[in-house]
Amino acid sequence: MNATPDHVLDTLNSMASYLALFKNAFPNEARPVTFENFAKAIEAYEATLIAPAAPFDQYLEGNTHALNDQQKSGLALFIEKGCFACHNGINIGGQAYFLFGVMKKPDASLLPAADKGRFAVTKAVGDDYVFRAAPLRNVALRAPYFHSGQVWSLKQAVALMSEIQLGAKLSDEEENDIVAFLNSLTGRVPKIEYPILPTRTNTTPKPSIDR
C-alpha cells in the first residue's frame, strides 16, 4: 500500500485506540506496536479467510452428485493431462515452484522483464521465471490470472497452461470441461463484518505517494 514500515508504525502510534487494540492482542509485550506484530495481526486475520465446502470438497466427502457430468469430465482431464502434478494438495496448488513455460516459452507479454519470480529471491539462473503453482481454490473468482495479470479469461488460462506446461493443445470441449471443474473449487466465502476503524488524529501521517 505504498507505505514504509516507519510510516505504518507512525500511523498506528498516532491513534490511541490502535495502541489499546495492540495491547489487547499482544498482552505480554511492553511495546506491542511493532512492524512484526502488525504483520502477525494481518496474517492472523487472513488465516480466517477460508472458503470451505466447495462442490469439489463435497464430492471428495462422498456426495457423488456434488459435481455435474461436465465437471466430472473436467476432473478426469485435470488428472489425465497432468495438471495435478503441479496443482495438488489441500489447496490444489501452492505447494511448489515451477518454471512458467516448462514445454514452451510463453509470449513476452506474459513475462514482464521486471518480474522474474523466484530469481529475485535466489539469484540462481535456473530460477528465472519460476513461480509458485497457484492454488486453484476459488480460482473462478480471481481473474486476472498469472503473475503478470495479463490473462482475463479462465478458459484462456487453462488453454495456455496446457500449451506451455504440458506441451498439449486442448480441444474446445476439453477446455470447457476443465473450466467447469475449476468452477467446482469455489467454496463458501466468509462473511465479513467490517469494523469501524480508529479515527485519524492530528499526528496521523497522511498517505505518501511521492516515494
Ligand code: HEC
Ligand atoms: C509444471 C507445473 C504446472 C502444470 C503441469 C500446470 N500448471 Fe497451472 N500453474 C503453474 C504455475 C507455476 C502457475 C503460476 C504462473 C504465474 O504466476 O505466472 C500456474 C497457474 C495456473 C493458473 C492461474 C491461477 C491464478 O490464480 O493466476 C491456472 C488457472 C492454472 N495454472 C491451471 C492449470 C491447468 C488447468 C493445468 C493443466 C492443463 C495446469 N495448470 C498445469 C504450474 C503448472
